[in-house]
Amino acid sequence: MPRTGGEQRRTTIVAEAIHQFGRDGYKGASIESIATAVGVRKQTLLYYFPNKEALLEACLVAAGERLGATIAAALEGKETYWDRAEAVIHGVFGLAAEWPEFPMFVREAARLGPTAFDRFADVLDPLRRRAIGFLQDGMDSGEIRKQDPAMLLFTLYTAVVGSLTEASVLNAVVGSDTGQASLRRREREVLLFVRAALRPTD
Amino acid sequence: MPRTGGEQRRTTIVAEAIHQFGRDGYKGASIESIATAVGVRKQTLLYYFPNKEALLEACLVAAGERLGATIAAALEGKETYWDRAEAVIHGVFGLAAEWPEFPMFVREAARLGPTAFDRFADVLDPLRRRAIGFLQDGMDSGEIRKQDPAMLLFTLYTAVVGSLTEASVLNAVVGSDTGQASLRRREREVLLFVRAALRPTD
DNA sequence: CGATTTGTCTACCGACCGGTAGACAAGGCA
DNA sequence: TGCCTTGTCTACCGGTCGGTAGACAAATCG
Numbered sequence: 001m002p003r004t005g006g007e008q009r010r011t012t013i014v015a016e017a018i019h020q021f022g023r024d025g026y027k028g029a030s031i032e033s034i035a036t037a038v039g040v041r042k043q044t045l046l047y048y049f050p051n052k053e054a055l056l057e058a059c060l061v062a063a064g065e066r067l068g069a070t071i072a073a074a075l076e077g078k079e080t081y082w083d084r085a086e087a088v089i090h091g092v093f094g095l096a097a098e099w100p101e102f103p104m105f106v107r108e109a110a111r112l113g114p115t116a117f118d119r120f121a122d123v124l125d126p127l128r129r130r131a132i133g134f135l136q137d138g139m140d141s142g143e144i145r146k147q148d149p150a151m152l153l154f155t156l157y158t159a160v161v162g163s164l165t166e167a168s169v170l171n172a173v174v175g176s177d178t179g180q181a182s183l184r185r186r187e188r189e190v191l192l193f194v195r196a197a198l199r200p201t202d
Numbered sequence: 203m204p205r206t207g208g209e210q211r212r213t214t215i216v217a218e219a220i221h222q223f224g225r226d227g228y229k230g231a232s233i234e235s236i237a238t239a240v241g242v243r244k245q246t247l248l249y250y251f252p253n254k255e256a257l258l259e260a261c262l263v264a265a266g267e268r269l270g271a272t273i274a275a276a277l278e279g280k281e282t283y284w285d286r287a288e289a290v291i292h293g294v295f296g297l298a299a300e301w302p303e304f305p306m307f308v309r310e311a312a313r314l315g316p317t318a319f320d321r322f323a324d325v326l327d328p329l330r331r332r333a334i335g336f337l338q339d340g341m342d343s344g345e346i347r348k349q350d351p352a353m354l355l356f357t358l359y360t361a362v363v364g365s366l367t368e369a370s371v372l373n374a375v376v377g378s379d380t381g382q383a384s385l386r387r388r389e390r391e392v393l394l395f396v397r398a399a400l401r402p403t404d
Numbered sequence: 405c406g407a408t409t410t411g412t413c414t415a416c417c418g419a420c421c422g423g424t425a426g427a428c429a430a431g432g433c434a
Numbered sequence: 435t436g437c438c439t440t441g442t443c444t445a446c447c448g449g450t451c452g453g454t455a456g457a458c459a460a461a462t463c464g
Contacts, residue, residue: 018257030450031451041414041449043454044411050453052452105367110370110371111309111370114369145398146389151388152395154365155365155391157371157375167312169359171316172319172320172323174353187385189350189356189357196399233421244423245423245424248424297440393414
């Protein structure tokens, strides 16, 4: 047994937990099934995380960091306000493509209440501030429709996350539309929608 | 014991179930706590609904009918495309104001997968068709930005429902903002956002 | 080499949850 | 009046879940 264990196990468990919390909800996913999926017994999982809630917190922080890294990478080298908005949305959709349960987990985190969600949001706070300042600048320079920048950011968030998580609704509204192609269609749609909504009134 | 029971009990149970399914999720809410909340034993609830899933289906149909009635009432007498869109959004926000768990329940229904969500959506199908046709007309007459009307309806849905259900996110993004005043702010924001997004490109 | 830490396991417990069986009382009906 | 349906209850069962106790083996370190 190579003593490389430790951290690696931890991250594997967290990844699987995000997967199952996203798919089945916090209550719906059992630590037993998470442990089994990682190829380990429940008690081994409890060795790394003292209880289910601690596992959740680890997932929230990990998810925040992952999303933060994605967004930071997307912003690199982008200068204009529209390039940035587009890059962030594209980055988030890319993350959703390679990790479909990720947006569902974030939504579940929000459902669990502010206490849980803040664990996730705190990691992203610097980016949140940057985004609001940036939207404010765009409004000052007349490139973005004037409004409350924080509320705008909230509405943008709901539009993007909703588009990523409401697959059942998509199915009911536009008919069967699944897989990677659907995700690309939705990304394009959200981009057009957001661009139109940001455009200043003449 | 007045023999008025029956239907009234049923609807009371369904209302409470929507409440708890919305607040705690399908898995998180137990039929026992639902029964207790309406002042009855679990076995009495099981007398009306053979099992938990049957209760859920009854909730889905009831929710669909309630939302359908709300939207239909909102549409009455409205002629222009913008009056209609605004009336529907206002109606949905009104429903959310008097029944806060309702949007959460709808989102939970979507989370449970297409099979469950269709029970809810089927009731609303006539309205869905009307909405798409109506958006199409608006595009043909140049009053609405040209795009896929079904995808537009989906994006509008996600924006409205997201704004109603992501309270934790709102808290994290714009700071503490609760109660009826917050709901009104969000309604105004969504209205502005949607109006800007629908506006045709010059 | 021996002591200790690290990691994984088996065995078990108490709580809860969904659902069944069936007693029982009160209203409606022939 | 007496039977039957309707509605509500107590009692219980099997399964799952989160969590504890503690045995045990391999790796590490003085």
